[in-house]
Amino acid sequence: MRAIIVEKPGGPGALEIAEVGAPDPGPGQVRIRVAAAAVNPVDAATRSGALADAGLMPPIGSRGPIGIGWDVAGTVEAVGPDAARFAPGDAVIGLRDRLDVPLGAYADAIVLDASAVARAPRSASAAEAATLPLNGLTASQALDLLDLPSGSTLLVTGAAGAVGGFAVELAVQRGLRVVAAAAASDEALVRGLGAEWFVPRGVHLGDAVRALVPGGADGALDAALLSVAALDAVRSGGAFTAVAGGPAVPVPLRGIAVHNVWIKADGARLEELSALVDAGRLTLRVAGTFPLAEAVKAHERLEAGGLRGRLVLTAR
CATH class of the missing domain: 3.40.50.720 (NAD(P)-binding Rossmann-like Domain)
Known part of the structure; x- marks a missing residue:
């Protein structure tokens, strides 16, 4: 499967597409087939090495490539032991809140703890739903x-x-x-x-x-x-x-x-926010979409500024 990784810190061009094996969910985890992943400033700060410079993660490349992306919307495709709250086929959103990991949300699939996952708002597209978690x-x-x-x-x-x-x-x-x-x-x-x-x-x-x-x-x-x-x-x-x-x-x-505020994944709270979206009480805003393969272009647009809402990478 495809994943966007960074081996050396730098500008948008530091983002690379790699072919990697699909991750398997462990106990209490689910694997999500990614339909959309939001592009956030923290992704740019990770890619550039700014978070490593601030002491929030090890230097990029010191322990191999790292994955990029926190927000995900997609469909559960595999469930590990003790994650019975979800089943294959469920439309979900989730948050990856760890920085130093080899795979992020910019990928064809991601494994998350079930406690970091919630059912997606029924009234929103995958691109819209991906802007909610972080x-x-x-x-x-x-x-x-x-x-x-x-x-x-x-x-x-x-x-x-x-x-x-x-x-x-x-x-x-x-x-x-x-x-x-x-x-x-x-x-x-x-x-x-x-x-x-x-x-x-x-x-x-x-x-x-x-x-x-x-x-x-x-x-x-x-x-x-x-x-x-x-x-x-x-x-x-x-x-x-x-x-x-x-x-x-x-x-x-x-x-x-x-x-x-130091963000932490919270599937229960995310479920409440998803319900607010469906009730028309929380507004989702997509500034634009790019296919996963154009992550570099998405980061270039992010750094140009002036956005209202979030850019989103989509599976196609």
Whole structure:
């Protein structure tokens, strides 16, 4: 079968197509025939060696080629012992949350722990469904860390992005009042997702938010990695969660509880998100599709920026 691998870090051209044997599911695992795999910034950071440089994984090539891709949508084709919740033929989505593995979601098939897999939304295409696991779970788990009670105000930066868009919708469903920060051209989009207030890019974020919410927002979900600029918009004693590590996580000034969401696979939560899609309460956005063999072109488009939604690699 085909798989996209990286042997040496570099630009999009570092992605290679390799012929590998189909993996067998072990205890508690399922093998999924991949119909679609989302293309995420973390894939580019893995390919380039940035994650290895940050100490999040061994250097690429030190233990052989690594696979690329976290999000998958497809069909179960084999089930290992103790994975009876799924059967061959089930349409599923799943998340591969390990970095240093020889096969990722950019492949014809992938083996995942059954606990990382959920039934796919019935109302979505495979390409649409593949955009949900990583970004939907990141938004949901970030909101868990913030732990804001209903009626609280929440700033979401990067609100038009993949994580930010899910965060706006999920926050509103938790009873939060959302201040969305995004490009001016995205105002209609984020208001359509449920944001009550809007702050355009290019203004002083702290002052703009405080003009809308006196004293500052109760919390911030910083999907745009604005760090201290977003922290400044939070009231003293509030909460802040960044969706990346390093300098994106600011010092907890003014008694603000600062967190960093490190994504983990969660099939049960993913099942809930899938149900929200079918209920029309969660929006899936595909920015474009490429066949698996054109993964290099997909990464080139990702690095060009300006996307709304996720690019997706498809089986054909």
